[in-house]
Amino acid sequence: MRDVQQQTVYKWEGEWEAWVTREFLTVSRPRELVRRACKRYRVPPPVVKGHHRVTGGTSFYEPNLHRIELRKRHWNVAIALHEAAHAITDWLIGPDQPAHGPEWMAVYLDLLATYKVAPRVALEASARAHGIRWSRAAGPREFKRLHKRRIRVARRERENRARYKRASRV
Numbered sequence: 001m002r003d004v005q006q007q008t009v010y011k012w013e014g015e016w017e018a019w020v021t022r023e024f025l026t027v028s029r030p031r032e033l034v035r036r037a038c039k040r041y042r043v044p045p046p047v048v049k050g051h052h053r054v055t056g057g058t059s060f061y062e063p064n065l066h067r068i069e070l071r072k073r074h075w076n077v078a079i080a081l082h083e084a085a086h087a088i089t090d091w092l093i094g095p096d097q098p099a100h101g102p103e104w105m106a107v108y109l110d111l112l113a114t115y116k117v118a119p120r121v122a123l124e125a126s127a128r129a130h131g132i133r134w135s136r137a138a139g140p141r142e143f144k145r146l147h148k149r150r151i152r153v154a155r156r157e158r159e160n161r162a163r164y165k166r167a168s169r170v
């Protein structure tokens with residue numbers, strides 16, 4: 001699925017310079033943040049693997065392994081939450097959505113405000129100025145209410161996959 005918001009989101013994040021520069025010496029603090037963010041949405045925490053090489057590569061969430069890889073230069077609150085938001089939306093509503101779509105953005109905004117990266121009004125105003133769109137859900141409970149059907153479908157698919165895996169084991 002075409003990820004129309006990706007570049008806009010990166011540009012928007014880049015303007016909040018103080019967020020996106022490295023601030024932790026080890027990956028343990030970002031890992032702990034990912035764990036707390038996922039707990040907020042009742043999603044099992046993914047494995048968070050830190051990469052020590054400074055140059056090259058990128059940070060990402062790998063849905064098949066439920067795993068986040070974080071480059072050293074990304075060891076900060078905002079990017080930990082950015083990747084946690086991927087883990088949460090993918091886990092809850094499945095990969096059948098643009099990676100930086102409105103559902104992901106709603107989770108990301110909630111996490112950025114909750115972990116006090118910036119006040120929600122400031123986040124919303126600047127995201128709006130960039131033309132970024134997000135679903136109305138302003139927290140886990142609303143997210144689940146608004147996306148109930150897709151959450152149900154995704155859960156069923158996950159269960160079916162697990163069943164298939166068990167059945168095909170000999």
Ligand SMILES: [Zn+2]
Pocket residue numbers: 082086099100
């Ligand atoms: Zn992303």
